[in-house]
Amino acid sequence: MKNAIIVLSAAILLIGCAEMTTLMEEVNSTVPSGPAPLSNGEVISGLKEALTIGTNNSTALTSKLDGYYKNPEIFIPFPPEAIKVKEKVEALGMEKQVNEFVMTMNRAAETAAKEATPIFVSAVKDMTIADGFAILKGNDNAATMYLKDKTSSQLRVKFNPVVKNAIGKVKVTQYWNPVINTYNKIPFIEKQNPNLDDYITTKAMDGLFIMIAKEEKKIRKDPLARVTNILKKVFG
16 A cells, blocks of 8 residues: 555656646747847848948038047148158248148048038948848948948049039148149259149048947947947847
8 A cells, every 4th residue: 555655646746747847848938048130131220220320420520620630530641742842841931831731631621521421321222131240240340341342432433522622612722832832942852742632532531431430339339329229239
């Protein structure tokens, strides 16, 4: 009789364990094991939004007064290939004119940056799924480098006339011409006349990409910079 009771108790216990195991399996099957994987569409949408926000913020910063001129990261200096011009005319007492010329170059970049937002926005539209996942897993500036690699030549074509127009608005050549003319009148000197349009365009674009890279890094690293739900999901 005692043995029968032991056998019966063991059977009940085994049945209870089996039922408990089944119950735990059912519970586990209803509890997510982790966040749902990102869809292709979410990755692309998140990266495009990050670049759009980054470019908007960057152009807003660079296009304001002193956006280039008083930002040491993107300040446009006297053209390096004409540094001899700077040294010679400053020795002739034209330091004020040199400084005014440098300021107007930066003003031209600031004026041109106002036109950059739609150019950058249209440039992020053709990102592929493969590009998106590579950028997501890439370095802190991967999206910026993608944008730079894919659009620089096109941006230059569109940006150059904007810079050229800005040069006219802020009268860059009004300050450049006295400087270069004075230099070129020095006897036995090799005449100089760098292409200011190309120089300012290149430096203005470089400055924008530097600022976009900073915005991208901020979104990747700082949760407070992820201002929309898709950014929180993609970069969280």
